[in-house]
Amino acid sequence: FFFCSSTLGSTSHHPITNSQYFTLINLQSFSNISNVTMNFSRQALFSLLAGSALVCNTQAVLYGDEQYGDIEGGRFWAFHGNGVAVVNPETCAVEDTIDGDDLPERWYDGVYMEYHNHDVSESRHDHVRKLAHEHEDEHNHYILINSGLSSDPDPVTGEVTSEILVFDTDTRSLASRIEGGGRMVHSYGVHNRNEFWSHSDLDGMFYIVHLSDLNDHIGETVTKFEDTPSHGKLLWSESRKLGNRAFATGTSEKILWEVNMETRTDVRKYNYANDVPEDVCRGLHAIAYSSQSEHIFAECSGGGGILEFNVANDNIEFLYRHADQTGSLYETPDGKYVVATNKSNNKMHVFKPEGNGVQHAIEAEVTLDGNPSTVSFYPKGSDNFIACMPQVENPIENQSFKCDYYDGCNDARSEEDVNAGVCLYDPADNSKLLRITKDSDEEQALQTGTGETAPYYNACNRCKVDDNFENGECICTPNCGSCQSDKSSSDSDIGSYCVDLNGLISESAGAITHIPGAGAVNTSGGYGSTECGYGRTYRTHKRGGKYDASVANVPDDSIVIVDMSTQTMKCHVKIDGAPSRVLYVPPNNNENDESGALSLNSSFFKYSLVFVGMLASMVF
Numbered sequence: 308f309f310f311c312s313s314t315l316g317s318t319s320h321h322p323i324t325n326s327q328y329f330t331l332i333n334l335q336s337f338s339n340i341s342n343v344t345m346n347f348s349r350q351a352l353f354s355l356l357a358g359s360a361l362v363c364n365t366q367a368v369l370y371g372d373e374q375y376g377d378i379e380g381g382r383f384w385a386f387h388g389n390g391v392a393v394v395n396p397e398t399c400a401v402e403d404t405i406d407g408d409d410l411p412e413r414w415y416d417g418v419y420m421e422y423h424n425h426d427v428s429e430s431r432h433d434h435v436r437k438l439a440h441e442h443e444d445e446h447n448h449y450i451l452i453n454s455g456l457s458s459d460p461d462p463v464t465g466e467v468t469s470e471i472l473v474f475d476t477d478t479r480s481l482a483s484r485i486e487g488g489g490r491m492v493h494s495y496g497v498h499n500r501n502e503f504w505s506h507s508d509l510d511g512m513f514y515i516v517h518l519s520d521l522n523d524h525i526g527e528t529v530t531k532f533e534d535t536p537s538h539g540k541l542l543w544s545e546s547r548k549l550g551n552r553a554f555a556t557g558t559s560e561k562i563l564w565e566v567n568m569e570t571r572t573d574v575r576k577y578n579y580a581n582d583v584p585e586d587v588c589r590g591l592h593a594i595a596y597s598s599q600s601e602h603i604f605a606e607c608s609g610g611g612g613i614l615e616f617n618v619a620n621d622n623i624e625f626l627y628r629h630a631d632q633t634g635s636l637y638e639t640p641d642g643k644y645v646v647a648t649n650k651s652n653n654k655m656h657v658f659k660p661e662g663n664g665v666q667h668a669i670e671a672e673v674t675l676d677g678n679p680s681t682v683s684f685y686p687k688g689s690d691n692f693i694a695c696m697p698q699v700e701n702p703i704e705n706q707s708f709k710c711d712y713y714d715g716c717n718d719a720r721s722e723e724d725v726n727a728g729v730c731l732y733d734p735a736d737n738s739k740l741l742r743i744t745k746d747s748d749e750e751q752a753l754q755t756g757t758g759e760t761a762p763y764y765n766a767c768n769r770c771k772v773d774d775n776f777e778n779g780e781c782i783c784t785p786n787c788g789s790c791q792s793d794k795s796s797s798d799s800d801i802g803s804y805c806v807d808l809n810g811l812i813s814e815s816a817g818a819i820t821h822i823p824g825a826g827a828v829n830t831s832g833g834y835g836s837t838e839c840g841y842g843r844t845y846r847t848h849k850r851g852g853k854y855d856a857s858v859a860n861v862p863d864d865s866i867v868i869v870d871m872s873t874q875t876m877k878c879h880v881k882i883d884g885a886p887s888r889v890l891y892v893p894p895n896n897n898e899n900d901e902s903g904a905l906s907l908n909s910s911f912f913k914y915s916l917v918f919v920g921m922l923a924s925m926v927f
Contacts, residue, residue, distance in 0.1 A: 369542075369595075369637065371496030372418040376683075378893040379852030384450060384476075385866045386414040387884030393479060396854045396868050399878035403479050410472075410481070414887040417452025418496035419476070420503060422518035449482065450474040450890055451503045451516065453491040467509050473521045476892045483521045487514035488528075495541050500568065504529075504541060511536025511557065515571065527571050531555040531564040542594040543568060548601055554618070556591035558608035563591060563616060563623060577623040579614060587611030588628075595636035597645050600660035600667065602626065604636045604645050613647065619663050627666035632656045635681045639692055644670060644808065648696050650678045651713045655694075655806065671812045673819065675804050676700075678713050680857075683850040685871035687807065693871050695805040697846045697857040702796035702827035703728065711830055712841040716788045719766035730787035730839055731766045738837045740787070743770040745779040788839035789832045796861045798827040803857065803867075805874040820874040826859030826867035829885075851891035858886035 375381070382402070383394040390406030424447065450473070457469040467489030475482040488507025491514065495504045503516040511532035514524045531539060537559035544553070555564040555573075561583075565575035579588070588611030595604045601619040612630040616623055634649035634656065645658040645667065659670035677700035685693040701711035706728040710716035718724075719731040733741045741763070743749050752762045753771050767783035775781045786792060802825030810818030833840030848857035853872040859865045864885045868877045 370416070370418050370494075371498050371543075372420065372890070373640075373850075374498075375419055375893045376850040376852070376891055380894040381851050381892050382894075383849065383851055383854075383856040383866060383868075384474075384890045384892055385856075385858070385880075385882050385886045386417070386452060386888045386890070387864065387882055387886040388412045389884035391474070392866070392880075392882040394856070394866050394868075394880050394882075396851065396856065396877070399868065399880050401880060401882060404883070405474070405479060405481065407481070411454040411456045411470075413455030415453035415455045415492045416494045417450055417888060417890055418494060418503070419890055419892050420449050420451060420496045420498060420518060422447040422449065422501055447518075448476045448892070448895060449518065449521070450476055450892065451494065451496070451505075452888065452890070453494055453505055455887060457489040457509070469507075471503070471505055471514070471516060471524075477895055485516055485522065485524055487524055488512055492538065493540050495543065497543060497568065499545060506539055506541065506555075507536075508538045509536060511539070513541065513555075513566075529555075529566055529571050529573060531566070531573055532557050533560055533562060533576070535559040537590060538592070540592060540594050541566070542596055542603065544596050544598070546596075546598050548598065548619075549596070552618070552621075554594060554596075554603055556594050556605055558590035558592050560590055561588065563603065563605060563614075565618075565623060575623060577616070577625070579625050582625040583607075583611060583614070583628055588614065593634070593636045595638050595645050597638060597658075597660050597667065598642040600663050600665070602660070602663075602667065604647075604658070604667075606633055606636055606647075615666055617664050626664070629656075629658075629666075629669075632658075632669070632672075637682055637684075639694075639808065640684050640686070641690065641692070643690075646682055646694060646808075648679045648682050650680060650699060653678060653714075655679060655696075657808065657812065673806070673811060675806075675819070676708065677801055678711070678844075679804055680846045680848070683848060683855045683871070685850065685853065685855070687809075691807065691809040693805050693874065694808055695803055695848075695850075695855050695869060695871050695874070697803045697825070697848050697867075698801050699828060699844050699846045700801045701830045701841070701844075702798055702801055702861045703791065703793075703830070704795050704797050705793075706791070707797075707800060710788060710841075712843055716841060717837075719784055719787070720764040722765055722768060725766055725769075725784055725787070728787050728791050729766075729784070731763060731784045732838075738840075740785065740838050741767065741783045743767065743781045743783065745776050745781070750781075784839075789830070789841050790839035796827065796829070798824055798859070798861045801825075801827040801861075802876065803855070803869050805869070805871060822869060822874065822876050825869055825876045826857060826865060826879060827861040828858060829860045847888050849889050849891045851893075856889050856891070858889055860885055 385392040390410050392401045393403035395402050452472055454470040457467050460467050468486050469489050469491050471485040473482045489509035491505045491507045493506050501518040505514045512528040512530050516524050537557045539557040542554045551567050551569040553566040553568050561580045563577045564573050567574045588607035589609040591605040592608045593606035603616040603618050605614045612628050613632050615626045617626050634647035637646050647656040653676050655673050655675055657671040658667035677698035679696040680699050682694045682696045687693050709727040710729050717730050717732055719729040731741045733739045769775050770781035800823050802822040805820045807818045828846045830844045831842040833842050855869045855871050856866050859867045863881045865879045865881045867879050870877045
């Protein structure tokens, strides 16, 4: 019989969540382990009992390595400007490094994957994931990650390329490099096909690597644009409801693409231009699948909210535009909700399915100041999750919560705003700082106007002083935004949020926990068009066991580890470079699980297995 190591869920729609382990046990062999007294890691224990460890599936997948976060005792791999740091979250120490001049200074998305040396074609939708290998002496554990650097255009063809780097996590070394399209940002571990999919923003194609050959991509690419290649994402699912169907987005065209994962071709495109106002939703970005309703959620790029599509019955049907909600999209591991973290508007939205063909209801919304980033889910009991997300707030001390890309930094109306680093732009050209010409009517007005009647509401008092004119011109706010010279930063009011989802929905006190001092990231500079402007800032993080690790630059270049079980900060782990990405690698046979070794000498443990196994057999 089988059991899931955490509490079994509802028998209605989601009998087992992806936060639960699924193991086969031979009852007749139980007596053979009664005298074993040594401690085993959780993964080693399951391997002893079953020969291999299995994990219950999720309904929808964002990246393809979420299941490994359920195994405690692993390591976080921090990819930074000078290499890779392997971090032990229990000891809060860097225990290994990988460096070299041939490693990129910047990284994009990656996933941890395990190559299964067996035919997976018959079990692609079997609701289980194999985590151990049939041949433990083989190296089958990898990280595949996109380089954040692209080549210069080829002088003849103009082609731009970038690389996928493959790391062997057993030897902790670089295994290979694979050339692909330019600026490959998002990537996905399609583990039930032994495939890694990476999307190129420059040519609009997915490049596919099969784990049986880590020296090149397979040569087939999946194209998902009509006229203009752009940034985009992939949504694939293990759900039998979708089967081989997947969906892809692009930020420059009003199209939702359907992809056949088996044939690796785009098979359908839905143009939603007639479903939304002309001036909104120029393309799609983040995407999630509600397994209960069989609906797709897609975030509008360039504003416009979230679009909801019904994809049941092998079809795509536009359903509804949630105009007042937006953000990164995630289905909860049990399929009960779809969550959007709205970094731009400091919000978190929770959508509840109402049935196929019916738009989701807004079950809860909450304000989370400081630009909440993407979310990680940690199970709490049998039917609840803690959702944690790091903040992306500007850490420059005088600018925090007043000036950044998301909240704006472009409408100075007072000396107080100017002191907070807010810029004053030219009304005739809002990409340029306002400049006052000497002896102009504007300068005369500055000298005579006061209070609310003063031009620019006293945000240009600097230009009342003759010494601030150079070559007959004065800039009202030269020391603003990203041009501010003093970049003294602090994370004293910045860190992470953790939200008890059931508590939020029931409006319980204490449902939201703010963890200040849990690190911050430097804001990115503008894109060149706006003087002294800021650009979009990202803060990646990854769950491993009960821990969530996020990248940080403040107070140091570090990985910040939050204990999701207690919603408290555990530690900052300083690393030798600015981190771009962090991934989680579960323990292998050479690593001790210091976070919770289980003893086989416990009669309570043995009988608990029998009891839970009997329950599981009745459920299934």
